Amino acid sequence: xxxFRHVNKTYPSGVCAxxxxxxxxxxxxxxxxxxxxxxxxxxxxSLIAGLEKPxxxx
Numbered sequence: 001x002x003x004f005r006h007v008n009k010t011y012p013s014g015v016c017a018x019x020x021x022x023x024x025x026x027x028x029x030x031x032x033x034x035x036x037x038x039x040x041x042x043x044x045x046s047l048i049a050g051l052e053k054p055x056x057x058x
Contacts (some may be wrong), residue, residue, distance in 0.1 A: 001026055002048055007057035008042050017043040021057075 001027040004017040009018040018040045025031060035042040 002046075003058070004047075005053045005058045007047065009040075009047065009052065010055045018047075018054075 004021050004023050007018055008016070010016045013024045019043070021040070034046060035041055043052065047054060
């Protein structure tokens with residue numbers, strides 16, 4: 001399962017990429033991330049992959 005609980009991510013440059021994001025995905029669930037440029041899609045994937053750490057939250 002993938003679970004985000006009140007996740008925030010602010011980069012050292014001061015850019016707030018995610019603010020209070022919460023969701024859970026059961027095993028086998030498929031989702032699509034879509035949205036405009038700069039909405040946090042790549043940041044979410046980087047957090048799931050372990051390439052980045054959240055500033056706050058789990």
